[in-house]
Amino acid sequence: MPRKIVHYPHPALRHKAQPVTSIDKELHLQIGEMMELMYQANGLGLAAPQVALPFQLLVMNITGDPDKPECEEVFLNPQIVEKKGVMLGEEGCLSFPGLYQDVRRAETIKVHAYDLKGKLVEKVASDLEARAWQHELDHLNGVLFIDMMGPIARLAARSSVKKFEKAFREAQEKGEIPPNLEIEKLLAALEGRP
Numbered sequence: 001m002p003r004k005i006v007h008y009p010h011p012a013l014r015h016k017a018q019p020v021t022s023i024d025k026e027l028h029l030q031i032g033e034m035m036e037l038m039y040q041a042n043g044l045g046l047a048a049p050q051v052a053l054p055f056q057l058l059v060m061n062i063t064g065d066p067d068k069p070e071c072e073e074v075f076l077n078p079q080i081v082e083k084k085g086v087m088l089g090e091e092g093c094l095s096f097p098g099l100y101q102d103v104r105r106a107e108t109i110k111v112h113a114y115d116l117k118g119k120l121v122e123k124v125a126s127d128l129e130a131r132a133w134q135h136e137l138d139h140l141n142g143v144l145f146i147d148m149m150g151p152i153a154r155l156a157a158r159s160s161v162k163k164f165e166k167a168f169r170e171a172q173e174k175g176e177i178p179p180n181l182e183i184e185k186l187l188a189a190l191e192g193r194p
């Protein structure tokens with residue numbers, strides 16, 4: 001089955017991602033697929049749990065432009081080590097197509113991550129880039145932007161969130177999406193757990 005972006009409330013989005021432990025051909029293939037799906041959906045970033053892969057992996061291109069591969073970034077096992085300032089701004093998520101709401105984020109962040117050579121890199125980002133990184137990093141911990149919304153944005157998003165829940169339930173009833181228990185088993189198998 002071809003990999004695709006899963007929508008809320010798919011259980012993979014709430015599953016805490018495991019660290020990437022080897023940089024092999026399989027990982028490169030997954031990264032290629034994720035980049036492609038991100039561009040198809042006009043996104044700036046995509047985290048592995050959004051394609052039902054339970055790993056601490058994310059891809060980004062802050063320009064969103066597939067003709068600018070020099071702006072592509074891949075982070076393995078990323079961690080935010082420093083946050084500064086606060087900013088409020090609109091955010092969307094490829095797992096909630098069409099939903100945009102204001103979310104409060106740190107203005108500047110410092111991230112530690114591994115690159116595809118297995119080298120630890122330190123990066124500092126501000127503004128839009130810092131927002132995208134914080135959003136994607138949250139995905140690795142099963143945290144979604146609806147969790148980060150303030151009370152007013154959350155209220156405004158409520159009917160839209162309910163629609164996603166209904167659509168997901170209906171897709172499961174039709175057999176288009178496996179039952180949650182089966183999805184959990186697939187995630188465990190990917191992690192190499194019995």
Ligand SMILES: [Zn+2]
Pocket residue numbers: 092093094095135136139
């Ligand atoms: Zn997202």
